Amino acid sequence: MDLRARVDMFSYMLSNDIVELLLRLAGRDVRSEIAGSASGSPAVIIDELTGIGAMLPRYAKRFPEARIIAIDLDAGMLECLQKHTERAGPEGVEFLLADARELPLAAGSADLVNISYGLHELNWLDRELVLGEACRILKPGGELVVADYRAGRGLVRRSLTSIYFRLAEPRWIREIFDGGLQRQVEDAGFEIRRVTADLPVTQLVVARKAGNAPCARGHMRLVT
Numbered sequence: 668m669d670l671r672a673r674v675d676m677f678s679y680m681l682s683n684d685i686v687e688l689l690l691r692l693a694g695r696d697v698r699s700e701i702a703g704s705a706s707g708s709p710a711v712i713i714d715e716l717t718g719i720g721a722m723l724p725r726y727a728k729r730f731p732e733a734r735i736i737a738i739d740l741d742a743g744m745l746e747c748l749q750k751h752t753e754r755a756g757p758e759g760v761e762f763l764l765a766d767a768r769e770l771p772l773a774a775g776s777a778d779l780v781n782i783s784y785g786l787h788e789l790n791w792l793d794r795e796l797v798l799g800e801a802c803r804i805l806k807p808g809g810e811l812v813v814a815d816y817r818a819g820r821g822l823v824r825r826s827l828t829s830i831y832f833r834l835a836e837p838r839w840i841r842e843i844f845d846g847g848l849q850r851q852v853e854d855a856g857f858e859i860r861r862v863t864a865d866l867p868v869t870q871l872v873v874a875r876k877a878g879n880a881p882c883a884r885g886h887m888r889l890v891t
């Protein structure tokens with residue numbers, strides 16, 4: 668990766684992916700734990716809102732046979748990530764410039780969808796659209812792994828994270844706390860398998876696409 672691409676990636680990380688810094692400070696490989704929460708042997712893994720693609724090496728290591736597709740709406744970011752991945756691996760990852768609210772992927776084409784530290788940036792309707800699309804593209808029984816921020820525990824941590832969220836994150840981030848993320852995943856057509864709230868700064872929701880439940884389509888609500 669040339670210097671320009673490195674600078675772009677670093678400045679992107681500072682402005683969009685503070686979580687990477689927070690996770691590194693926590694000194695625990697939370698991302699490997701997130702990838703470790705996926706079950707079975709998924710043949711097709713989709714990493715939506717991929718950003719700097721920090722989950723890609725973890726999934727490639729855990730599921731070396733899988734086809735992995737990284738999706739983001741930001742062309743510059745995706746180009747940087749592609750260059751970085753070509754240089755540093757993992758090999759064989761595919762990149763798709765697309766809107767996760769309306770994906771150019773066939774229904775039932777994925778076994779596992781990962782969405783990490785991205786949903787808090789989207790407002791309620793966009794989260795519903797993204798989760799609804801994740802449900803649509805998953806095979807029945809397919810798995811959704813969602814990791815995102817959680818509120819801090821204890822007076823000091825709660826106050827510090829609250830200040831950070833107020834200064835650096837959109838106001839609707841609070842909607843995903845206190846069970847909000849889990850409820851929205853359920854509403855999108857998923858059965859919750861596991862919720863973990865003891866990872867550093869992170870809540871983890873692992874869910875399964877229920878066989879015959881309809882997937883949510885937020886925009887339909889707008890026009891009906």
Ligand SMILES: C[S@@+](CC[C@H](N)C(=O)[O-])C[C@H]1O[C@@H](n2cnc3c(N)ncnc32)[C@H](O)[C@@H]1O
Nearest residue numbers: 683716717718739740741766767768783784785
């Ligand atoms: C905070 S970053 C993602 C973090 C990353 N997944 C991780 O694990 O650290 C959010 C990313 O979502 C992307 N994004 C936002 N809205 C999107 C959409 N509708 N479709 C696809 N990507 C989107 C942004 O371009 C950005 O790169």
